[in-house]
Each structure stands twice: as C-alpha cells, then as structure tokens.
Amino acid sequence: MNEISVWLSALSAVGTSCLICAVISFCGRRFQLRGMDDPGQARRKVHVRPVPRVGGIGLVIALVVACALFPVAHRIWAWSVVALSLPAFGAGLAEDLGHRVLARTRLGWTAVTAVAAYALFPEFRVQDLDLPGTAWLFSMPGVSLLFTVVVVSGVTHSINMIDGLNGLAGITILFIASAISAVAWTVGDVQVGTMSLVVAGGTLGFLLLNYPTARVFLGDGGAYLLGFLTAELAVAVVQRNPPVSPWFACVALLYPVWETLFSIWRRRVLRHKPAMTADGLHLHHLMYKRLFRRNGRNHELHNAAAALTVAGFPLLTILAASVWWSQTPQLQLAALGFVAVYGGVYRALVLRKLRVPLRVQERGLCPPSSQSDNPFSR
Numbered sequence: 001m002n003e004i005s006v007w008l009s010a011l012s013a014v015g016t017s018c019l020i021c022a023v024i025s026f027c028g029r030r031f032q033l034r035g036m037d038d039p040g041q042a043r044r045k046v047h048v049r050p051v052p053r054v055g056g057i058g059l060v061i062a063l064v065v066a067c068a069l070f071p072v073a074h075r076i077w078a079w080s081v082v083a084l085s086l087p088a089f090g091a092g093l094a095e096d097l098g099h100r101v102l103a104r105t106r107l108g109w110t111a112v113t114a115v116a117a118y119a120l121f122p123e124f125r126v127q128d129l130d131l132p133g134t135a136w137l138f139s140m141p142g143v144s145l146l147f148t149v150v151v152v153s154g155v156t157h158s159i160n161m162i163d164g165l166n167g168l169a170g171i172t173i174l175f176i177a178s179a180i181s182a183v184a185w186t187v188g189d190v191q192v193g194t195m196s197l198v199v200a201g202g203t204l205g206f207l208l209l210n211y212p213t214a215r216v217f218l219g220d221g222g223a224y225l226l227g228f229l230t231a232e233l234a235v236a237v238v239q240r241n242p243p244v245s246p247w248f249a250c251v252a253l254l255y256p257v258w259e260t261l262f263s264i265w266r267r268r269v270l271r272h273k274p275a276m277t278a279d280g281l282h283l284h285h286l287m288y289k290r291l292f293r294r295n296g297r298n299h300e301l302h303n304a305a306a307a308l309t310v311a312g313f314p315l316l317t318i319l320a321a322s323v324w325w326s327q328t329p330q331l332q333l334a335a336l337g338f339v340a341v342y343g344g345v346y347r348a349l350v351l352r353k354l355r356v357p358l359r360v361q362e363r364g365l366c367p368p369s370s371q372s373d374n375p376f377s378r
Contacts, residue, residue, distance in 0.1 A: 005069060006194050010201040013066035017205025020058030025215040028052030051214050053096045055206050056089055056222025062202040067195075074191050080120070081195060085228045087113045088156055092220030103276040106220065107153050110228060114152035118145055123236040126151055130246045130328045152231045158256035159227030161263065163218055164284050165307035166300070167211030170218065172256060172311065173203045173226045175318040179252050180233050183325045187241040196233050199226065212304030227256075245324075247331035252321040254338055255314040259283060262342070283342070284310045286349040313342065 028036055029052070036050040060082070067078035091109040095101040117124040126148045127138050138144045163169035177200035184193035203226060209215045218226070234249035250257075259282060264275045280289075288306035320334035 005071065006197065009066045009069045009194065010197045012069055013062045013198045013201035014205040016065045017058050017062035017202040018208045019205075020061050021055050021206055021209040021216045024052050024054055024058060025209055028054075028216070051217050053217040053219035054093065054221065055210065055216040055218050056093060056096070056220075056225050058216075059202045059206055059218075059222055059225055060086075060089060062205060063198060066198045066201065070194065074194065077191055078195050078198075081229065081232065084113055084117050084120075084232070085225050088228045089221050089225040092160070092222070092224035094221075096219035096221050101220075103157070106224065107157055110153045110156045110224065111149050113228065114149045115145070117152070117232055118148050121236075123239045124148070124152075124232050125239060126235055126246075127239065128246060129250075148235070152228065152235070154260060155231035155234075155253055155257060156224050156227035158253075158260040159230070160220055160223035161260050161282070162256050162284065163223045164282060165288060165310065166214045166303045167207055168284055168307040168310055169223055169226070170203050170207040170210055171307070172314040173230055174200055174207065175311075175314050176230050176252050177203065177233070179318045179322045180230070180237050182322060183244060183248065184237045184241070186325075187237075187243055189237060189241055192233055192237045192240065196237075199229050199233070211307065213300050214303075243326050245326055245328045245331055247328050247335070248321050248325040251317050251331045251335050251338075254317045254335055258339060258342060262346075283313075283346055283349070286346070290349050313338070316341075 029050075036052055063082045064079070067075060067082060070078050088106070088110040091101055091106040095106065114124075125144055127144050128135050129138075138147070159169055159173065162172060177196045181193050181196035181200060184190075184196060206216070206218070206222070210217065231253070234253055238244050238246050238249050263282060266281065267273045267277055267279070268275050284306065287310050288302065291309070292302035292306045317334070317338055320338075321331065324330035324334065
C-alpha cells in the first residue's frame with residue numbers, strides 16, 4: 001500500500017464522517033427525528049438541549065468509504081473488520097433510536113461478535129500476557145477464547161462508559177487509534193497501521209461536530225463501534241508482531257478499562273448496587289461538578305473544559321504505551337503509576353464534596369444532599 005492511498009483513505013474518513021454527522025445534526029434538530037438525546041432530569045447528563053445521538057451512522061459510512069480506497073489485497077480484510085463490528089454497533093444503535101436494549105444484551109452481541117472474530121482471524125486472539133505462567137494457561141482449551149471475549153467486550157463497553165462529556169470518548173479513541181497506527185507502522189504492519197489511521201480519521205471528523213460544542217453525539221452505537229474496533233486492532237498489533245509487548249495494548253486502553261473496573265467495584269462493593277446501574281459518579285462527572293460547574297451559565301464551555309482536562313489521563317497512558325511499546329517492565333510500571341494517580345485524583349475530587357457553591361444548589365443544578373454524590377455512601 002503506497003503512502004498516497006494511505007493518506008487518501010484517512011482524509012476520506014475525516015471528510016465523510018464530518019459530512020454525514022453534519023447532515024445528521026441538521027436533520028435531527030430541524031425535523032426532530034428519532035435518536036435525539038433529551039437531557040431531561042437525568043442527573044448524569046451534562047448537556048442542556050436535545051442533541052442527535054446517532055453519530056455512529058456517520059462513522060460506519062466513513063469507514064466503509066475509506067476502506068473502499070484500499071488496494072484489493074487489503075480491502076477485503078478491512079471491510080471484514082468493519083463488518084464484524086456491525087452487530088455491536090446495531091445493538092447500540094437500537095438503544096439510540098429509542099428501543100429498550102439492556103446493557104447485558106448489548107454486551108451479549110459484542111461477545112458474539114468477538115467470538116466470530118476469534119474464529120475467523122488468528123490475529124484477533126489473545127494468546128499471552130507476557131507474565132509468568134500465562135503462556136501455559138493460554139495453551140489450555142478455551143482459555144484464550146474466554147479471555148479474548150471478556151477483553152474485547154469489556155473494552156467495547158468501557159468506551160460507552162466514558163462517553164459522558166463533549167469529545168471525551170472521541171479524543172480518547174483518537175489517541176488510542178493513533179498510537180496503534182504509529183506502532184504498527186514502526187514494525188511494518190501495513191494493514192493494522194492503515195486501518196487504525198482510518199479509525200482515527202473517522203473519529204476526527206466526528207469530533208469536528210462534537211467538540212467543543214456538541215451538535216451530534218456518538219451514542220451507544222458509535223461508542224460500541226469504536227470500542228470494538230480499537231479493542232480488536234490493539235489485539236491484532238500485538239498478535240501479528242512479536243516485538244510488540246502485550247502490555248502495549250493494556251496500557252493504551254487503560255483509561256477506559258480502569259474507569260469501568262473501578263466503577264464496577266464502586267457500585268458492587270461499596271454501594272451494593274448492580275454493576276450496570278448508570279450513575280453520575282464517574283471521574284469525568286466529578287471533574288465537571290467539582291472543578292468547572294460553578295454557576296448556571298456556560299454549560300458548553302465548562303463541559304468542554306472538563307473533557308479536555310480528563311483527556312489528560314488517556315494522554316498519559318498513550319504516551320507511555322507509545323514510548324515503551326516493546327518494553328514490558330516499563331509498561332507495567334506505567335500501569336501501576338496510572339492506577340495510583342487515578343485513585344489520588346478521584347479521592348481528591350470526593351473530598352471536595354461540600355464545596356459546591358450554594359447558588360448552584362439553589363438553581364436546582366446540583367442536589368443539596370451531602371450524600372447524593374458520594375460514591376462511597378450507600
């Protein structure tokens with residue numbers, strides 16, 4: 001694949017995604033079509049007006065168009081990867097269009113898709129973690145399949161979980177896909193490198209309509225689409241290229257994955273609630289409430305500022321993964337360091353609980369109860 005076709009594919013992904021998302025935004029607001037996200041009284045939502053939440057449609061179209069520009073030798077593989085993501089995307093899109101699709105149902109469809117990818121493509125199989133004993137463990141029947149399905153499904157769902165501020169999920173995916181592409185090109189993996197660059201391009205086109213002012217949202221469909229693709233591409237760059245450490249994928253995806261694991265622990269262990277219960281206690285929600293939302297005005301500005309601040313977390317992990325992509329010990333230390341920093345920041349935000357300005361409470365923008373936003377209360 002020559003350099004011109006690579007960049008042409010990436011630029012077509014940017015342009016197509018931006019164009020389709022602009023059409024969705026215009027039609028959604030002008031004709032009040034299905035798929036509008038009305039903030040209503042949901043406390044975890046921080047936007048203030050209805051916004052179309054079907055931006056994933058623009059991303060799918062952009063990926064299909066961009067892959068059509070690949071040489072024939074790479075085009076079938078690229079379209080196959082996009083096709084594999086469609087069941088997960090469809091389950092999320094159904095939720096976006098107003099159909100009640102439970103989170104476990106969406107996870108189920110993602111798991112089915114992960115099984116299909118595992119069966120069809122050897123590069124989408126997790127087979128080692130570069131830890132003592134894991135090579136023997138993964139040689140046992142069914143272990144690799146089970147672990148791969150859990151990892152891919154978990155990463156896919158985690159992107160949907162961090163999609164709570166303008167641009168946050170998109171910026172995170174842009175970082176991850178760019179890092180995968182850079183490492184893939186470094187080791188000479190043209191297919192994964194180009195496909196990751198196309199995913200980054202489509203995401204960039206979407207971000208032009210999503211940040212700093214949101215005119216369209218990813219929705220569950222878009223989040224599941226991008227989550228599945230980045231998960232599979234991260235697995236592929238490791239499995240196809242032995243010099244790349246398995247911990248590169250772990251660290252590159254660490255922010256959304258750790259946010260999900262921490263949220264499950266917080267809900268199940270601390271609050272004794274179902275793990276899938278939606279709440280407004282994620283790191284990005286607390287960052288927005290504690291540091292940026294000071295009055296009833298400029299919601300979009302505060303939203304965008306909070307997203308840019310939280311984006312520093314995936315940026316840290318991506319930088320570490322990109323620098324030490326072949327060095328397992330350094331990547332493991334980076335993972336431990338990130339967990340420590342995340343815990344410290346989250347705790348600091350919780351301790352600022354009672355410092356929410358009284359004017360905000362009086363306007364009804366923040367519940368006055370001292371326990372309402374405490375993630376450690378029941």
